[in-house]
Amino acid sequence: MTKYGLRARVITLTLAPTLIIGLLLSGFFTMNRYNDLETQLISSGTSIIEPLAISSEYGMTGKNREAVRRLISYAHRKHSKIVRSIAVFDEHHELFVTSNFHPNFESLTFPKNQPIPLLLDITFQEESIILRTPILPEGQFSTNFDSSHINEPLGYIAIELDLSSLRLQQYQEIFSALIVLMLGLSLSGVFAYRLMQDVTQPISHMVSVVDRIRRGHLNVRIENKLHGELDTLKNGINAMAISLSEYHVEMQQSIDQATSDLRETLEQLEIQNVELDIAKKRAQEAARVKSEFLANMSHELRTPLNGVIGFTRQMLKTSLSNNQQDYLQTIERSANNLLTIINDILDFSKLEAGKLLLENLPFNFQDTLDEVVSLLAPSAHEKGLEITLKIDQRVPSGLIGDPLRIQQVLNNLVGNSIKFTEKGNIDISVELKHLHDDSIDLQFVIRDTGIGISERQQAQLFQAFSQADASISRRYGGTGLGLVITQKLVDQMGGEIGLSSRLHQGSTFWFTIKMSSTELPMIDERDVSQLENKKLLLIEPNMQSASILQQQFIHHGVFVTYRSTLPDIIEPHDFALISLNSSSKPTAQSLELISKKLAPYCPTIVIGLPSTELALTEELNQLSHITCLSKPFAKKKLLDALLHHKQPMQELALPDLMTHDDKPQRLPIKVMAVDDNPANLKLISALLHEQVETVVTCKNGIDAVQQATEQKFDIILMDIQMPKMDGVMACKEIRKTVLNAQTPVVAVTAHAMTGERERLISEGMDDYLTKPIEEHVLQQVIIHWSPLTDKSDVEKIEILADAIPELHVEEASCDKSSSIDWEAALKQSAGKDDLAKEMLEMLIEFIPEVDSWIEKALKGNLSTEELCHYIHKLHGSSSYCGVPRLKQLCNLIETALRQEQSIEDIEPELFELQDEMYKVTKDATQWLK
Secondary structure, three states: OOOOOHHHHHHHHHHHHHHHHHHHHHHHHHHHHHHHHHHHHHHHHHHHHHHHHHHHHHHHHOOOHHHHHHHHHHHHHHOOOOEEEEEEEEOOOOEEEEOOOOOOHHHHOOOOOOOOOOOOEEEEOOOEEEEEEEEOOOOOOOOOOOHHHOOOOOEEEEEEEEOHHHHHHHHHHHHHHHHHHHHHHHHHHHHHHHHHHHHHHHHHHHHHHHHHHHOOOOOOOOOOOOOOHHHHHHHHHHHHHHHHHHHHHHHHHHHHHHHHHHHHHHHHHHHHHHHHHHHHHHHHHHHHHHHHHHHHHHHHHHHHHHHHHHHHHHHHOOOOOHHHHHHHHHHHHHHHHHHHHHHHHHHHHHHHHOOOOOOOEEEEHHHHHHHHHHHHHHHHHHOOOEEEEEEOOOOOOEEEEOHHHHHHHHHHHHHHHHHOOOOOEEEEEEEEEEEOOOEEEEEEEEEEOOOOOOHHHHOOOOOOOOOOOHHHHHHHOOOOOHHHHHHHHHHHOOOOEEEEEOOOOOEEEEEEEEEEEOOOOOOOOOOHHHHOOOEEEEEOOOHHHHHHHHHHHHHOOOEEEEEOOOOOOOOOOOEEEEEOOOOOOOOHHHHHHHHHHHOOOOOEEEEEEOOOOHHHHHHHOOOOOEEEEEOOOOHHHHHHHHHOOOOOOOOOOOOOOEOOOOOEOOEEEEEEEEOOOHHHHHHHHHHHHOOEEEEEEEOOHHHHHHHHHHOOOOEEEEEOOOOOOOHHHHHHHHHOOOOOOOOOEEEEEOOOOOOHHHHHHHOOOOEEEEOOOOHHHHHHHHHHHOOOOOHHHHHHHHHHHHHOOOOOOOOOOOOOOOOOOHHHHHHHOOOOHHHHHHHHHHHHHHHHHHHHHHHHHHOOOOOHHHHHHHHHHHHHHHOOOOOHHHHHHHHHHHHHHHOOOOOOOOHHHHHHHHHHHHHHHHHHHHOOO
16 A cells, blocks of 8 residues: 555445446436437327328318318317427418417428428427428328329428426436435445444554554554454464564563673773783883884994994905905905894884985986996806896986985895896896876886795795795895885885795796986986997897897987897998807907907997906907997996997087187186085085186075175075075075176075976076086086077077086996995086095084084984084085985985974984994095095
């Protein structure tokens, strides 16, 4: 009963049949009675008119009007209830005689243009019936009438019958039928009401009881006495209510029991939460103590280790016996291994505590990876392994990120591959996954052909202090922290790491990282356009290495002819590149013979040797027609080798900027350099003095504004982060001066993130220069903004500045583990040895002051703002002295302090900084002698 209730349905199903049947029967009998009354009236009229027609024959024959009148008048009086008028017409449709006056005798006549019908004619009108019958000669109505003897009608009689009494009787019949129908419906209604009382009302009562049971009144029962199926339904509902009541009682008991158990459980959980909270605080305190312990122990262990390593190296420089030299080298290797383990433990501690901050520096991606591969190549070549590097050509050369941490990840993964591979290849590939507006997703893949890892062992790889197999640590060594540190570093760089491997079938490690692109150009002075349409003969027995080299040269427009071995018939080529396997043992004589065979056909010959053949490389490099390189080929070194024999690029000169002896002439302009760091200011001043005539230096923004109000400058180089008044504010104040309102102001900052250039330019700066400043980049900026430069020739001059070769310094023979990278120091000081030493000396003189302030900070006698100021100054000083590790630590601590971390939070980093300052001070002695 979705739309209508049970009551409505009972009424409808009870009354509807009665109504339908009553209507059908009443209609049927009323119509029959209606027709019977009309038929009866017509029969009465027929019985009147036919005798009159017979009786009027003699009167019409003799034209006796009076006789006919008496006849019809008598008939009219006798049947006056139904007869309105009787008229007799002759054969010409003329009125012969009438029983009474009629207002319209025309309605009683036949049409005059038609003959008189020989049969009775009946015509119905609104309130009367007109009967017409002809008056025929005698014998017309006999049974033996012969139609051939029909005489013409003497006339006809018309009777008008009244329908009023007939209609009244019909209406009475209809009314009677309706009364009978209403009586039937009433009786049906009585029975329907009774049915509702007996059926629907009990059902409604049951529905109400069921609803009350549903709402929880389980003690409600149906008490009324019912009959038949309703009584069965009542008993079923009552039985259901009894069952629900019993189930409810049982359920309530269960709920009470469960509530009691839950209350006890909650009390136990509350006790456990209190215990867990206490345990958590203890664990946090233990973690803090552990971090402090690791930091302190790292500091305490590394200090004597540095002494051991340093004095071991000093002793190795003295005259020793072979055994003594072997013993000391073993001590040095063991100390370096121990130092590596300590560094791993300290990195792991930082990563667990979330204190390891990543740098965001612009760097050359290709050079960074080439450096990793070059460092790892000797260990691979010693085992006879080939190591290759393939970088997607779509990856930009310049990226922003932490190059040292990327190198650390690759060192761990590639080092593991080399460690667990006895023969075959170590292949490194980098692919560009996604390139957004300023975000780049890279995927690194390291494949090896080593011992492989089973599925069970793979689950243990990324757990601290564990290895795939406990026995592996005995055979290959290691703490088991490398992959854990790698995983955490990758996570911190916004990526993920994974592997696929099968036992005895090699392993494939992959990881992804997110980096940012940089708007700063990575200037490369090599004119690779000289290689276009040149021919190169490539001899490489390793297929993977050959494929990478082919793609690289094809990208530069070189036509490559590949052979796995030296062909018997040699065709002319512009270059020949011969790569030898690490498993081969070539001699200088054999390689010289090969080069002599190639020399008539290839003017430029480059030979790639394993990094284990350094002595052979130096011997072959003495030959003028051969260039030897260590494998795997670093991109820049390989391009330099191929372009080495080319004619030098024609020098471009500006008449106003060069003297007749081709020495650069200083521009007759005045430049102001502003920097709060003495080392930075000294370097900028030294570089500017070689390019411009007048240089004015200022140590802060206030002095710069004062100088700008007193004298006119052609260019202003402005540091951004300075005390008292920063560079942006100083720039705005200088714009308000009369003399320098239009002077170009170039921002000098260490921030190279995307968007920094736009921000500074929107603040009023004209250009953007990043630290550390390189000489050729500074020269390009000076030429661009010099008022002596014709603006229409700016593009030409910039091309000239780009063509200035980048300074190359001879690689120093210092140890890679040294804290000072003298090659970088010379590069950052424009190749001036005296300036590099002076910058380093200024740094060494400043280190004790910083160390004293760090001690005060550790004792709680220095605020974070003051400490940040001194760390910032040390950071700036270390940017130009070739101390990458010290610079990285300064950047890490400065970033943490600017993020409002407390001194207690960065205590391990401060210890590490003191340790690194000690190492820098010690290693600087060999360069400052």
